[in-house]
Amino acid sequence: MPLRHFSVTDSCESIVAELRNNGVAVIDRLIDDAVLDALGGEIQPHIDAEPVGGGAFFGGAMKRVKEVAARAPSAADIFCHPVLTTLADAILLENCKSYRVQILIVLDVCHGGQLQPLHRDIGVYEPYLNHEPGAKEILLSWIVALTDFTEDNGATRVVPGSQRWTRERVATDRDIAIAAMRRGSALVFLGSVLHGAGVNTTARPRTGVVSGYAVGWLRQEENQYLSCPPDAAMRLSKQAQQLLGYRAHTPILGHSGERDHDWLLGPPKPNTEGEGYEEQSLQ
Ligand SMILES: O=C(O)CCC(=O)C(=O)O
Numbered sequence: 520m521p522l523r524h525f526s527v528t529d530s531c532e533s534i535v536a537e538l539r540n541n542g543v544a545v546i547d548r549l550i551d552d553a554v555l556d557a558l559g560g561e562i563q564p565h566i567d568a569e570p571v572g573g574g575a576f577f578g579g580a581m582k583r584v585k586e587v588a589a590r591a592p593s594a595a596d597i598f599c600h601p602v603l604t605t606l607a608d609a610i611l612l613e614n615c616k617s618y619r620v621q622i623l624i625v626l627d628v629c630h631g632g633q634l635q636p637l638h639r640d641i642g643v644y645e646p647y648l649n650h651e652p653g654a655k656e657i658l659l660s661w662i663v664a665l666t667d668f669t670e671d672n673g674a675t676r677v678v679p680g681s682q683r684w685t686r687e688r689v690a691t692d693r694d695i696a697i698a699a700m701r702r703g704s705a706l707v708f709l710g711s712v713l714h715g716a717g718v719n720t721t722a723r724p725r726t727g728v729v730s731g732y733a734v735g736w737l738r739q740e741e742n743q744y745l746s747c748p749p750d751a752a753m754r755l756s757k758q759a760q761q762l763l764g765y766r767a768h769t770p771i772l773g774h775s776g777e778r779d780h781d782w783l784l785g786p787p788k789p790n791t792e793g794e795g796y797e798e799q800s801l802q
Pocket residue numbers: 626640662673674675676714715716717727729
């Protein structure tokens with residue numbers, strides 16, 4: 520089953536249509552070399568310091584670097600990228616007022632190891648939130664390749680259309696597509712789509728930024744207030760701060776003190792007491 524590849528000159532509408540239809544799309548060469556080089560320089564020492572491991576869910580031969588927004592400020596150029604946020608606007612804003620970065624890690628698939636089990640990223644909310652096939656999406660996941668992704672080096676395996684499957688249905692080899700893509704490309708998929716990392720049989724690691732956005736009323740998978748605390752977040756743009764979570768979802772969901780609910784690290788905005796409550800049915 521082939522995956523549809525788009526170029527940066529294709530319209531976001533056509534990519535959104537593919538996401539709604541097949542649940543997954545690849546955007547070739549989305550991220551500039553300058554950003555990839557800067558991010559590589561910031562993150563490589565952390566990759567080098569990380570042990571290979573990861574347990575059964577991660578196939579046993581992965582390095583996972585966390586706290587990426589604080590350690591590698593260039594990552595903000597990716598999670599603020601206008602194409603990624605335009606796709607998230609289309610997919611998620613019908614189910615929330617704003618969305619946040621769900622998780623931001625760099626994942627190195629190293630030689631050896633096993634297939635990562637196929638999974639849905641929305642699985643982190645089960646059994647407390649059961650997302651039925653066809654329900655409005657709560658997550659839009661993406662993986663940006665920092666090295667080329669090939670079938671041999673552990674490119675992500677993904678199951679187009681699986682957002683509509685019943686939870687019991689098991690993918691066969693014929694259902695699975697390999698997200699082979701060049702460095703700088705982005706694999707974008709609905710949080711309800713089955714996927715997992717492949718096995719790396721080559722000598723060199725396969726490196727990717729694994730991330731996504733979640734509707735702003737859900738708890739983030741990675742606690743960005745600790746992974747990228749205010750001191751580190753202050754070095755990033757206002758948009759990056761808001762996407763990391765320094766923004767309340769509505770004036771009341773996630774508010775703090777006298778802070779501006781829309782930009783929690785911005786200048787204080789007093790006299791907003793009670794704002795927003797009248798719009799919510801809290802009885
Ligand atoms: O890196 C990959 O190819 C997939 C990783 C993944 O799906 C995850 O960690 O949730």
